[in-house]
Amino acid sequence: MSLKGLHRKFKNTEFEGTEFDPIAAFESEGIPENPHHIPMNRFSEPSNDYSQYFEKIESTHTKLARALKKLNDYQLQAVFSNDKKVLLSAMVGSGKTTVLTHKILYIHFIKGVPLSQMAVLTFTNKAAREIKERILSFYENSTPPDNNELRYFGTFHSIARQLLKEHPNLEKLGFTSTFSIMDQEAKEDFLQRLILSHELDVKYRNKLDKRLKLYRNEKQILYGNMKKPDDLDQLLKLSREEKQANNLMDFDDLISVANWLLNQQKTFLPNWIIVDEFQDCNNEQLEFIRYLNGIQTHFFAVGDPNQSIYAWRGSTSKIFKNYIEDSSCKIMRLPFNYRTSGQILNAASCLLQEDENALQATRSEGKKLIIRNHFDDHQEAYYYVQKFKELYGKGAAWEEIAILFRTRQQITIFESIFQLEGIPCEVVSKTSLREQIALFWLQKLLLSGLHPNDMDSILQVFTSSDFGCLNAGKRLLTTFNKFTEGKKFESKLEAFSYFLSVKHKKHNQHIELSQKLLGLPDYLCSKKENQDLYNYLSLDVFLKPTSINYQEYVSDIKIALKELDHYTSKNYFGDWLEIYQAAMSQVNLEGHFQINNGIQKISNGVRLLTIHAAKGLEFDYVFLSGANSGIIPLERKKASHDHLKEEKRLLFVALTRARNHMEISWHTQSNAWNAQDGPSYFLNSIPSSLIEKLSPSVDAPIPKHEEEIKIESKASLKWQIGTKVKHPKYGTGEIISANTQDVICDFGKFGEKSFASAWAPLVKV
């Protein structure tokens, strides 16, 4: 039943006089209890004496023994356990990564399991890197393991890629082991190109990804106002064929093709499978784990059912249920939170409705959870300006302050006001390579040289508005297709090079570039000494030393090439071409060229981020902004019980990011259409003794009017008619009109688009 229906049904009946509680309403409808819930009696409790283990470790590995001594009994139980199947329910802030790394070290050093016999699976590169770094830091005086030994430590996708490359049957599917990986954006380009060159009729083209998902999962072909099916079906078929023909896989293919092959023949059965953030697994990832699971394999998964906030992305909601019901699975827990001060943690755990003992505070009581009312987001932003200056004055670091939001749209206004008022701030979100023009081009350049059938990369190289020579679009595709019809070429790149030399004779520099790209594999294999890709490809010619951005482009590219050089030398095993291909796959999987060590972020400033982006992070001071009902939980047309529960866990995640100070704000007059009056009704489940309700302090400066801010921020902007700009969706365009209100931009094939001047998502090219 829909939320509205429930509301009607329960209004003026059971819930008369009290606020309508959709979760309770759903539950009284007879919807089963939380599948994430693990009953207390299901947990195996630790013993209180692990000294027998220590005697043995101390005599041989003093450093490890010293590290393990710092752990509590629950953590030691998980580290020492030798059960075949363990699920560790790690409460928020309970030292999950510590347990994970110590467990790996323990089974390696004490149980003698080689690292190459472990599959350590994570969801993000960041987590994978952290685990590897912590392990390497244990090898102070001895030779650390090399990358080859750690080749099954990584993200699901990178391990799937590794197994695909090693699989003997890969070629039977039409792929070779040097397949290239398309990131999300490359996949979009790929599909759009297929639509153009095959003249397909596909509706809602900029919602393609969503439509494909609906089609794959629910066979739904109609979308929005569509009355009859379009060519989506045909697009999928063409896409499959083209991917095989050109040796390309997208992120989803990595896992699904790996599963398909492993189903035919299992090639790697590790001694141990260790999974991080287990609650985020989707069905395909679970299947992947099952294919790695041999008779001898030990399985150890760590997750937190209370931090499951990615069901919308496909994580399996019943994931814990199956393990709870499986009696061969030992279930352990880490109940002690070391991060958040007592009162805030207690308030957060009121959102869980779990057993009381599940989550226990270890820190002192600290301050209460603050719920503060602001008139609107402007007033709130100015309140923070004052507040943060005060905190900074008292010695707090900017980086220890974070403002969390439910949606990204809420962030922009804070960013512009902080910039005006001189509060250093940084929006935390993953940046796409596409935003760094030179690096994006370099990526496509190398990809076309290394994978000469990757048509999309070739097109990006030669139709780049900055460094290319041709115009992208349908006309180019048709003429190229016509030109190659009936002719035989070794590769798409060769065909394109020939096409250029016949049809576009005047672009001799680009013709030369295409020939250099054709020779790239040979160059890499023969001239490893003093390799200099920058000069080999004569990049100076294309980056144009006279252009304003020349210096920036050159330094970006040189740093990137250095990273590649480092990576390829470090991982070299006898084939330079292959290692460069591997390096570029890594760039695709990570979304940047910094593939060797951690991403050094040398920024300082208050962090502005969504709650989702904040998962796994912690700060001294956390502010959750604009938490009205309707925003948390975010109102949708079709609300479901599961959706609401997930939103509640999201609020839980937000509150548990804080170490010492947690403040939730709500607005009297919100700018969001779906915001209702009053703070999130989820907060009603927190007893008032744990909450301090406040209004902004009276001496806060009078907030500036919205118009004023728009004008001021416009003054610092650069929208002038004729400026070339880049938009994340529409690509490059040109400003054709700009005033205090809006800016209108022409994007060629996408036509003219208008944006609000103050926060148009445009980047000057």
Place this chain on the structure above:
DNA sequence: TCTGGGTAAATTTTT
């Protein structure tokens, strides 16, 4: 090619 009616969707994001 342009206009207006009608209807669904709007959010979170890693690889």
Place this chain on the structure above:
DNA sequence: TTTACCCAGA
């Protein structure tokens, strides 16, 4: 509530 855009008719 506002936006996007399909689709039918001018």
